[in-house]
Amino acid sequence: MSERLGITEDDRAIADAVARFAQNELAPQAHIVDRDEIRTTRYASQLAELGVMGMNLPERWGGIGASPAALILSIAEIAKACGSTASMIGAHYLATDSILIGGDDMIRDRYLPDAASGAKLGAFALTEPGAGSNPAGMITRAEREGEHYRLRGVKQFISNADDAGFIVVYAKTDPNAGTRGISAFVVDRHTPGITVSAPEKLMGIRGAPAHEVTFDCLVPVANRLGEEGAGFYTAMKVLDNSRLDVAATSLGLSEAALAAAVAWAKERKVGGEPLANKQGIQWMLADMKLRLEAAWLITLQAAAKRGAGEKFSDYSAMAKLCASEAAGFITDTALQVHGGYGFTRELPLERLVRDARILRIYEGASEIQRTVIARAMVA
């Protein structure tokens, strides 16, 4: 089969292996996960055994040395089967990428192999009730007390928090230094003084619960990632990566929706002939395919830049923006092709629509992506 630009045989072999697991193990459960709000963290150990939980890491810390393209293809395959699971993995990567990017070898050695092996799940705590798209506005404080920091504050919408082994927390070490006053810490989940609230009631990705987490605890100085004040820089680099993960999740949900729409259009007969014979439906399919392929290409372009070690913040933002907006359009249009049946919970379309909605919001809303893209041009 001919591949999209930049995908190697190895990338495909990895994606095929992930796809097989995803289709056999995740896809059949996806509607139950959604219906009953079953936490997809239950899949973490199986995914770790497969090699997915450490896929974003170098081999030294339990990764497999996969290319950025392989990572994208794999996340897309998982999202195609179960959006919640892709989201759960994305949150884990946010945490481990933070340690990989912000930490030194000592702390990498302490946390990353366990994260890759599935022994410990990661969570990422940046957003606050009053600081979502503006991390500089965070008020969580980390104050030095001897060999510890006293961490105080509330973080919002923290995925995986309850089942996590460790949480990467971003907090102000210098409240007067703006973004340069933010530092990152790895906090063991069961440190006294951490309270994880009941999960939020979500519209979609209902198998990837998000929690409010309250911190009033001590964190060893050794658990700080890099220097004081380096946290914002780390977070931005982490988000460059994670926006590609969100793009990949968008692509996977879109693939699932489009495949369902095409199958339905060919199968469903209206007035004695398949829907697919109708030009109005054909144009819908064409528009979906066009936007999906465009999103693939810009996402793979961003991955290629990442793989080459180039700066790719703007491409990552474009990929996330393009793919998540496409996912909104494609899942919605695919539902439309299904008519009334698409609106029932018997078919996966309504779930795909709900799961896709968060992709335009988290890890930088679409509006933030536009700002990132524009800044790269005018700054």
Place this chain on the structure above:
Amino acid sequence: MTVLVIAEHDNHTLKAATLSTIGAALQVGDEIHVLLAGQGLAAVVDATARIPGVAKVLVAEEVHLAHGLAENLAPLVAGLARRYLHVLAPASTFGKNLLPRVAALIDVAPVSDVIAIESPDTFKRPIYAGNVIATVQSRDSVKLLTVRSTAFSPVPVAGGSAEVETMDPGLDLGQSRFVSRQLTETSRPELDSARVIVSGGRGLGSSEAFKQILEPFADRLGAAIGASRAAVDAGYAPNDCQVGQTGKIVAPQLYFAVGISGAIQHLAGMKDSKVIVAINKDAEAPIFQVADYGLVGDLFELVPELLAQLDVGIGA
């Protein structure tokens, strides 16, 4: 044109597939020889000799042939094959185990699973799990075919009188030894792998009806039991029975939809079944649009009647 048919039997009676294979053989030749290899074959030799169209029954009897071991049987058939233009065996596990081994011994490319004979050297066979039918021509001087018994009419079992010839049973090569055989008890098969599925819908009205009406019927057919989502939601059948978009996607040889109206979600799960039979009291039910055979009426009368007729009809 003489054709050799390798008989499948259990040393006592011929397997029905052999009769269909002889039926296929009569399409390529006018004189049929049947090889019976086994042990203690007197009764089956008699029966075979009475099949109309069979000119000669070749009998090889020895203990090492008793269980149809391919290692001992293949050289025997290979020795005979060169005298014929066609050698046919049923496309059963017996025929498929044996005939390719024979073919390689005489350097011939066999043709598996023949479903139609176009001419003496041209045959139709399914490939890609039956999604494609290939027409193939054999260039070998002897054609070795395994034939699908369902695609050919069986010959009658009486009316002929063939010559019986005893042949050298060959040697026991001692490479393989029969240990045991267990024939499957009629426990209910899994939905995904069942050859026949009997599915019930809301029309059954209760879980008791599922048990009393559907289960005996399914057991009689060795069928798996399925259900529509409506029946599952109503609690008539367990979750794992559900056939349809959100349940299991099945494609058995034969699918009975009993009291199922045929919502599109259900059809998505079973429309690839080879033969679909629908029983429903509503003649307008959408299930009849995909059914090969529709029976309109009260399932509580029709299913037991069907069960009774099956017992009479296919008892042999």
Place this chain on the structure above:
Amino acid sequence: MKVMVAVKRVVDFNVKVRCKADGSGVELANVKMAMNPFDEIAVEEAVRLKEAGIASEVVAVSLGAKPCEETLRTALAMGADRAILVESDSELQPLAVAKLLMAVVEREAPQLVLLGKQAIDDDANQTGQMLAALLGWPQGTFASRVELSEGQLKVTREIDGGLETLALALPAIVTADLRLNEPRYVKLPSIMAAKKKPLAVITPQDLGVDVAPRLKQLKVAEPAPRRAGGQVGSVAELVSKLKNEAKVF
């Protein structure tokens, strides 16, 4: 002991194949390919024999064009130790494949050769039996269980209506049926490690085998679509049609 396992690259089983418009064959352009599922079961069994300490080495063999290397890499990722591709761009029919495999067996001298019972493209179900014949080895086809001990192989076979157990002398051929095992998920690190395992490429000419096809495929066609449903008037008519027309009883 050394175990050899043969793997074929086929159209992925999820793909619904279509015939080319001129009926000359099945459309293979841009179609997802994968290891034949029955061969995957054979590889899994071989690897389990190695993990159980019974097999000392597992050699995977494939025959066909260059992309078969991918299929062999999958076998290596599943746990085979090394691989051999008999590279040929010609159509290889089962008899030719059996002859090529025989030549490889003569070089490699395995005690056991495992194959899938059939490939899901041509559905021939012949290669294992033919290889056994050419080598003069016993065969355990359609295996659902394999037990190896003290130079003897016990194979339980899926036969029509039940199971049959045979004892075979080694060396022997076994062809895998669906229930023999459930193949593992290939782990991603194994995929990367498989790249470093040896994969040798040889040609039919190296093996001195004539691979000319014996069967000529004249055309392919999709079976007639389901005809419009008909209603039957009675149970008796239904039973009769199921027996005589649909031939399902």
